[in-house]
Amino acid sequence: MHWPPLIYDACYSALQLPDRHRYPIGKYRALYQALLAAGVPLDCFVEPTSATRTELALVHDPLYIEALCSGQLDTKAMRRIGFPWSEFLINRSLRSVGGTIQTAQLALQHGLALHLSGGYHHAFASEGSGFCLFNDLAVAARVLQQQGVDKILIFDCDVHQGDGSALIFADDPQIITASLHGEKNFPARKQQSDWDLALPNGCTDAPYLEAVQQSLDYLLALHQPDLVLYDAGVDIHQQDDLGLLSVSTQGILARDQLVIHRCRDLKIPLAAVIGGGYQRDLTALTAVHLQLFKAAFVSLQLPVDIPT
Structure with missing residues (x-):
């Protein structure tokens, strides 16, 4: 049996946040523990290395990198990010960006790799936003581009546009951005991706899955990418506190199966990150994030029992 690499670091959930903070920081540890409990072998998990400043600078302004890493970013800019500054926050962010880089590199080797973090798509070149300090998807794409990958598709299914x-x-x-997101959701000011599909509030399984299938098939046929970076955000879920869509757990599993199968059928390496999900019930949120891994294991015919 050939298990896909799963990239994870214990620091992902170790960040101390104020009580009732909106960000569900415990979900990464909960997801890791749930995968172990479901029978995933421990040696599948890969501990990432931190992204370097040189790698960050492929995307981000060096002045922004320095100000953020040294704690000199102004209060308003940190408020837009949404986290109180700490050295641990910076180290965690660097490790998570490094994890997505490694996920992409391992996907090229194995065909499929999954990151138990990532999807920080609101970070711009010179500023952070929406719980995103550095844009891991962008940095990974640039690093892989430098390493010789010709064309990369960022297929972003988080409910919030990858602005x-x-x-x-x-x-x-050479780097194609695609975003399927909630029309009436954050960010208020959308940017123009290469492919944007804005979905109405309350969108349910059938129209959502049709949108994903048609978008993905069109983009893969048109661009024929050498690598897909997939943001498998679950804030589209009907119980998500911030999502405004009405996709079921079964619908999320079907979406992830569709993306994985399409890429496998076309022999396109797929690197997936878990993206957003904002239920305060951590057990319920973890169960939804697990669908990405269930889709991967079913595709590879691996003996792991994860409920839908």
Whole structure:
């Protein structure tokens, strides 16, 4: 049996946040523990290395990197990010960006790799936003581009538009940005991706899955990417506190199966990150994030029992 690499670091959930903070920081540890409990072998998990400043600077302004890493970013800019500054926050962010880089590199080797973090797509070149300090998807795309990958598709299914990714790659025809997101959701000011599909509030399984299938098939046929970076956000879920869509757990599983199968059928390496999900009930949220891994394991015919 060939298990896909699963990239995870214990620091992902170790960040201390104020009581009742909106960000569900415990979900990464909960997801890791749930996968172990479901029978995933421990040696599948890969501990990432931190992204370097050189790698960050492929996307981000060095002045922004320095100000953020040194704690000199002004209060208003940190408020837009949504986290109180700490050295641990910076180290965690660097490790998560490094994790997405490694996920992409391992996907090229194995065909499929999954990151138990990632999807920080609201970070722009010179500012952070919406719980995103650095744009891991963008940095990973740039690193892989430098390493010789010709064309990369960022297929973003988080409920919030990948505005940072869209603007960063607006003038790069080799990195294609695609975002399927809630029309009436954050960010209020959308950027122009190469492919944007804004979904109405209350969108349910059938129209959502049709949108994903048609978008993905069109983009893969048109661009024939050498790598897909997939943001498998679950804030589209009907119980998500911030999502405004009405996709079921079964619908999320079907979406993830569709993306994985399409890429496998076409032999396109797929690197997936878990993206957003904002239920306060951590057990319920973890169960929804697990669908990405269930889709991967079913596709590879691996003996793991994860409920839908």
